[in-house]
Amino acid sequence: KLMMGLINKTDKLDAHGLNRLQRNKTLPTVWIPPRELRDLREITRSRMVMTAHRTRLKNRIQANLSKYGWAGTAASDPFGKKARRELKSAIKQLPPQTAYITEALLEQLDFVERQIAEIEGRMRQLVQETPEMELLKSLPGIGWILSAVTDLEVGEIGRFASAERYASYAGTTPRVHASGGKVRYGRVRPDVNRYLKWAYVEAAHSICLHRATYPSRHVSRLYERIRRRKGHPKAIGAVARHLAEATYHVLTKREPYRDPVLSKGQFREV
Numbered sequence: 001k002l003m004m005g006l007i008n009k010t011d012k013l014d015a016h017g018l019n020r021l022q023r024n025k026t027l028p029t030v031w032i033p034p035r036e037l038r039d040l041r042e043i044t045r046s047r048m049v050m051t052a053h054r055t056r057l058k059n060r061i062q063a064n065l066s067k068y069g070w071a072g073t074a075a076s077d078p079f080g081k082k083a084r085r086e087l088k089s090a091i092k093q094l095p096p097q098t099a100y101i102t103e104a105l106l107e108q109l110d111f112v113e114r115q116i117a118e119i120e121g122r123m124r125q126l127v128q129e130t131p132e133m134e135l136l137k138s139l140p141g142i143g144w145i146l147s148a149v150t151d152l153e154v155g156e157i158g159r160f161a162s163a164e165r166y167a168s169y170a171g172t173t174p175r176v177h178a179s180g181g182k183v184r185y186g187r188v189r190p191d192v193n194r195y196l197k198w199a200y201v202e203a204a205h206s207i208c209l210h211r212a213t214y215p216s217r218h219v220s221r222l223y224e225r226i227r228r229r230k231g232h233p234k235a236i237g238a239v240a241r242h243l244a245e246a247t248y249h250v251l252t253k254r255e256p257y258r259d260p261v262l263s264k265g266q267f268r269e270v
Helices: 011-023 035-066 081-092 096-126 131-136 144-154 163-169 194-209 218-230 232-253
Strands: 174-179 182-188
Touching (some): 035 144, 081 096, 131 232, 144 232, 194 218, 194 232, 218 232
Antiparallel strands (some): 174 182
């Protein structure tokens, strides 16, 4: 409506205005994915919802136990097979109502984990590994599941004019407020593809956890540099943006990811 510059609003004026924008080739267009792609997206998107629900259940169970002085288990996975005996023993020591609710949450957690395993098995059957997924798996922190999510959500990479546009669509770029020579960065926009944003943030967290194994890589050094100055959340956002922009270049050039540091010959991983 701002581009048409019309004060009044009628169907006739709208038709003439849209026709004028179409003749000038300034009419905004929207890419609509095909039906098959929209159908496959439901599998990966539902898995994301289920994993978020699993995290909420785990947090709630641990909160119930922490209220009564449970110090946790020495196992690396507090909900794995090794820790389940200690977990069930701790639940029995809780007050009656709290123990009942915690056991119900634990049963629901087991059910959700089974559903996630079934969804992942269905993904393996239905989502065929494409050349784009092979290229995406060359990015640090991205495995088969995140490559499938990214490939299905991107669709056609050619619909983005630049890496910056794609990174903005993926929700990895902050808002910019610049005036009088001062630049302030705010939060990311809410109208983004939250599934791509989740995928890149998950990959960034994976890089954060394993950065000590590959300290010479660009993403590890980027995380450490931003974390020292601005903290962990901003560092995760910076790594996620790097991965988003790298995705654009990898898919448009049809080349695997090349680490900016290693490609210059500055460091070599042992």
